Amino acid sequence: MSYEKVLTQRTCYEGLFDTHFSMVNLDLSVPVQMLKNGTAPFKKLTRCNMGNPCGVGQKEITVVRQLIAACLSPEIRESNLIPEDVKARANVILSGCPGGNSGSYCATEGIEPIRVGVAEYITKQDGYPCDHNSVVLTNGATEAILSILRPIIRSKYDAILIPRPGFPMYNAAISYYGGAEVSYDLDEESNWGFSLAALESALDECRTRGLVPRCIVLTNPSNPTGTVQTYQDIQNIIEFAYKNNMLVIADQVYQHNIYEPETYPFISCRQVMLDLNKQGKCQGLELISINSVSKSCYGECGRRGGYWQHENLDAKVVSQLLDIVSLGATNTDGMIAMDVYCNPPKPGDVSYALWKKEYDAIFNALQSKARMVAKEMNGWEGLSCCVPTGAMYVYPRIHASQKAVEAAKKLGKEADELYCKDLVEQTGIVVLPGAMFGQKAGTYHFRMTILLNQGDMEEALQTWKAFHHAWMTKYQ
Ligand SMILES: Cc1ncc(COP(=O)(O)O)c(C=O)c1O
Known part of the structure; x- marks a missing residue:
């Protein structure tokens, strides 16, 4: 008697394989392998692909963790690690x-x-x-x-x-x-x-x-x-x-x-x-x-x-x-x-000053990066970018030439997918192609997060600018 798997691609609920959401599990095997075998022309992957702030170095806001810790453990709640207003809220x-x-x-x-x-x-x-x-x-x-x-x-x-x-x-x-x-x-x-x-x-x-x-x-x-x-x-x-x-x-x-x-x-x-x-x-x-x-x-x-x-x-x-x-x-x-x-700390609460300092620092940095990235990219030949007024992303349009579109087609890709693939393989910078978010036929975009810290962001933009210029020239 042989046992046949109940769950295979052929026998499972068909919706499972109709569903695609590859944002989180992006295939980065090529650049990762390049880094492993020493053939990568970059030292690390620079992740601008996911709206995952803590995952790219953003520091947590202290009061969130204090309140969770206070609700988690009576010992911590009663310790002097937790400000009085946070203890009161935990209770x-x-x-x-x-x-x-x-x-x-x-x-x-x-x-x-x-x-x-x-x-x-x-x-x-x-x-x-x-x-x-x-x-x-x-x-x-x-x-x-x-x-x-x-x-x-x-x-x-x-x-x-x-x-x-x-x-x-x-x-x-x-x-x-x-x-x-x-x-x-x-x-x-x-x-x-x-x-x-x-x-x-x-x-x-x-x-x-x-x-x-x-x-x-x-x-x-x-x-x-x-x-x-x-x-x-x-x-x-x-x-x-x-x-x-x-x-x-x-x-x-x-x-x-x-x-x-x-x-x-x-x-x-x-x-x-x-x-x-x-x-x-x-x-x-x-x-x-x-x-x-x-x-x-x-x-x-x-x-x-x-x-x-x-x-x-x-x-x-x-x-x-x-x-x-x-x-x-x-x-x-x-x-x-x-x-x-x-319900964040209010003026007069012990935890207010630290909360305000941390919150404002993150907000001001995001605001300045949103403005800076759009301004920088709008200066690049063949790229245009609406200035983001919110969220955590810029979504520039790549004005890809016919030659780039055809080169991509030969690889079974759209021009923005080719751009993002070349970008990560040549610079280690990871962004997502517009194809993933839907775009009008014949237009090409990528989505980049503005979450890296200012220094890393500026450094990445310098490398990227050189890549971008070379890519546009190659497909002129
Ligand atoms: C528009 C939008 N809605 C919902 C979510 C999911 O958020 P959560 O992490 O709370 O599930 C995201 C995540 O990026 C998003 O961009």
């Missing part, structure tokens, strides 16, 4: 954990005092009261997205409208759940803003393909373009969603990464929707807003803290969804990190 948080212990399974929707703090943060931000019962704490934004998309997608005919370029996790999740992804193009000419024509054309695509548009995703600020959307753009999306009966997912994980707040402030989708509601418009629109502690100046990607906040969802759907989420339970460290994000 409030622990009062919301069963048994007063952060090691317990906590309520599915999250530890209550933290949800109250999140709701207060949202209330202050939007200028409209937020009930903490509409807040659900999650294992990062990813879990929120996965939980919410699941019940929206009933079959391959249910379409989710997503921005192009956009965060590829949405494409992956939609494929995994067997739904249909329909992209709406962001407009590079208007600094990657929304265009109503692009939204209408996505709707036309739904009609042609016989799809039911169920949901539209708005990412603000945007990954990968670094754009902070205007009030008018957000209003257009909301009105479009309402008119066409779609639920809105507002992915706002970069809401603290706002580099030109005077001209491009962050405006939440919820605020715009509630403004419209006040005028009697778009009432009852289902809106889910998402946030995370992985981004901002905290950058605690490994902590897995996030939340979703919902408006106008059917109560039975929410309760059933929470029942499913409870199968996995949300980790307490992530929730505690989210607590600091929404």
Whole structure:
């Protein structure tokens, strides 16, 4: 008798192999091998590929770790390592954990005092009261997205409208759940803003393909373009969603990464929707807003803290969804990190001065790098770059020649993939090709993070500039 594997590529759920998300497990075997066997013309890999701040040397903000440590261990909590205000907050948080212990399974929707703090943060931000019962704490934004998309997608005919370029996790999740992804193009000419024509054309695509548009995703600020959307753009999306009966997912994980707040402030989708509601418009629109502690100046990607906040969802759907989420339970460290994000030390607290110093240092560095990188790259022949007003990325366009496009084609690649491959193999600098995020046919981009420290960034740009010039000349 022979045993046949139950799980093979041929026999497993087909969605598994339809789903591609190679951002995290990028294949760097060639440059790594070059470094190993001493043939690399560079000394190390310079990682500008992932929005993973702590992974590229950003220092943690002390109070986050202090609060987690204080909730973790009574000895630490009672020691003089922890400032009094942090001890006090830890005690409030622990009062919301069963048994007063952060090691317990906590309520599915999250530890209550933290949800109250999140709701207060949202209330202050939007200028409209937020009930903490509409807040659900999650294992990062990813879990929120996965939980919410699941019940929206009933079959391959249910379409989710997503921005192009956009965060590829949405494409992956939609494929995994067997739904249909329909992209709406962001407009590079208007600094990657929304265009109503692009939204209408996505709707036309739904009609042609016989799809039911169920949901539209708005990412603000945007990954990968670094754009902070205007009030008018957000209003257009909301009105479009309402008119066409779609639920809105507002992915706002970069809401603290706002580099030109005077001209491009962050405006939440919820605020715009509630403004419209006040005028009697778009009432009852289902809106889910998402946030995370992985981004901002905290950058605690490994902590897995996030939340979703919902408006106008059917109560039975929410309760059933929470029942499913409870199968996995949300980790307490992530929730505690989210607590600091929404409820940081205040003037007068012992921990305030250090928090402010650390937070401002990270923010100022990000702001100055966002400005510096775009300015530098815009000076390079054959590259143009919208100045990022938010998030952690620049997304320049490579004006690749026909010769470069053809050379790439011979290798089965797009021109931006060839550019990124040559860049890493010649300089060790790792960035991601625009093909990974979606781009208009015939245009080529790459996404670079602005997370390296200033010195490393300047050094990388010098090496890169020489590479870039040589690459453009080669394919002239
Ligand atoms: C737009 C967007 N949403 C969600 C996430 C996922 O965040 P988290 O680490 O909280 O799961 C990312 C991560 O890069 C992102 O860019």
